[in-house]
Amino acid sequence: MPSYLDTAKHWRRRTRRQNKVVQAEATLETLRRFRNISPLLLLINVVYILAFWLFGWDVEAGFLAPHTIAIIQIHSVMVLCNLALGALSHLIYRRAALAAVYKIYASLLQILICVSYLLFAIRLAVVDQMLATDITSFVLICLLVSMLSLMTPSKNIVLFALAYLLYFFSIASYQEVPEILFRLRGNGRNVLLMCTVVSIIVWRQYRESIILKREILHAHRALARKQIELEFLATHDPLTELYNRREFMRLAEMELARARRFPSPTHIIIVDLDHFKSINDNYGHPQGDVVLKKIAHLLNISVRETDVVARLGGEEFIIFLPETAQTDACAVAEKLRKLIVLENFQVGEKLVPLRASFGVSGLQAGQSTTLDNLYLAADQALYQAKQTGRNRVNYAAPGLVASPAPLSLRSKAGDTDDTTD
Numbered sequence: 001m002p003s004y005l006d007t008a009k010h011w012r013r014r015t016r017r018q019n020k021v022v023q024a025e026a027t028l029e030t031l032r033r034f035r036n037i038s039p040l041l042l043l044i045n046v047v048y049i050l051a052f053w054l055f056g057w058d059v060e061a062g063f064l065a066p067h068t069i070a071i072i073q074i075h076s077v078m079v080l081c082n083l084a085l086g087a088l089s090h091l092i093y094r095r096a097a098l099a100a101v102y103k104i105y106a107s108l109l110q111i112l113i114c115v116s117y118l119l120f121a122i123r124l125a126v127v128d129q130m131l132a133t134d135i136t137s138f139v140l141i142c143l144l145v146s147m148l149s150l151m152t153p154s155k156n157i158v159l160f161a162l163a164y165l166l167y168f169f170s171i172a173s174y175q176e177v178p179e180i181l182f183r184l185r186g187n188g189r190n191v192l193l194m195c196t197v198v199s200i201i202v203w204r205q206y207r208e209s210i211i212l213k214r215e216i217l218h219a220h221r222a223l224a225r226k227q228i229e230l231e232f233l234a235t236h237d238p239l240t241e242l243y244n245r246r247e248f249m250r251l252a253e254m255e256l257a258r259a260r261r262f263p264s265p266t267h268i269i270i271v272d273l274d275h276f277k278s279i280n281d282n283y284g285h286p287q288g289d290v291v292l293k294k295i296a297h298l299l300n301i302s303v304r305e306t307d308v309v310a311r312l313g314g315e316e317f318i319i320f321l322p323e324t325a326q327t328d329a330c331a332v333a334e335k336l337r338k339l340i341v342l343e344n345f346q347v348g349e350k351l352v353p354l355r356a357s358f359g360v361s362g363l364q365a366g367q368s369t370t371l372d373n374l375y376l377a378a379d380q381a382l383y384q385a386k387q388t389g390r391n392r393v394n395y396a397a398p399g400l401v402a403s404p405a406p407l408s409l410r411s412k413a414g415d416t417d418d419t420t421d
Helices: 004-055 066-096 100-128 136-148 153-173 178-235 245-261 277-283 285-301 326-342 371-387 407-420
Strands: 266-274 308-313 316-322 344-347 350-353 355-363 393-395
Touching: 004 066, 004 100, 004 136, 004 178, 066 100, 100 136, 100 153, 136 153, 136 178, 153 178, 178 245, 245 266, 245 308, 245 316, 245 371, 266 326, 266 371, 277 285, 285 308, 285 316, 285 326, 285 344, 316 326, 326 355, 326 393, 355 371, 371 393
Parallel strands: 355 393
Antiparallel strands: 266 316, 266 355, 308 316, 344 350
């Protein structure tokens, strides 16, 4: 049973691995957020500059107060920073998804944005001490950074710890009262601790959402692959990857219907391997499966793309030849027979010759029959080939059925019947 220390180590390794996986995407999300919010932040800076410029004059002295000048200077610097950082965020965000080198730039820019706003917050807190002990702006900006930037907890802890050190020494620049200074430093510590906690919570929520989204996407892709596999297995033979009997019958029915609409000759060929049982008996069924795969491949590459090749089961195969006359269908069967004869199949360590019998049947242009009749005639031709020595091609004509009358003739016949009645 794993100990508490082993569990803790496993949890830390898992967390570090997840942080590493998510960090690149989190960095881009940070740039996207800042790119979208930078116009608003820029507007706030401009409003502050205008407000302090219009209402910060010392009426009696006739000039701007030092505190007002400092505030205007700070916001003016942030106007330039917002313009530059916003433009860089837009540029790098668009390119980081295409080039790995821009991901490094994105990480550096993320840190630069956080540092810029923390310095901005600290500087405002220091300047505000010229008139009051308020650090509201410092609190709001630090919270904005903690919620806007997505960084791992370790980076956030380092970032806010350094920010507190700078705040700790800088706040004493304009605040000399020990009691107030002590309270300000304590409040700053609490604010940055709170921001650290907030940033960790935001990071964990984002990390979990990204991991969950990836797991859902992975499961969706696996389900899609499984669905494709099941659809393939529903229509194909798993061993030879040819069409199975059911799919062949469906496709053949469609071709026969098309041949009735647009009269054309149509034929089928049934192929049965001669003495195939001896291969399974002498060399084993796995070797027999290898031979069946090779036969299936040979048949599939030796006919037209419009022809349909399927495995009926066992060592029987069937080929549907649309728009093919009787002589051509027999020629195709003879060609396939010779190819099988010439091909020596590797069975174990031996080259084994193989033979096959072929039964052919079909329709001439304008003739009509059912698929069952066509299949039965081809099967009878195959049986005759087996009985007369095997390794040969036999043809048998199917039983024909009356073709349905054209729609126009049926309409006229119906009209005549109605008149008679």
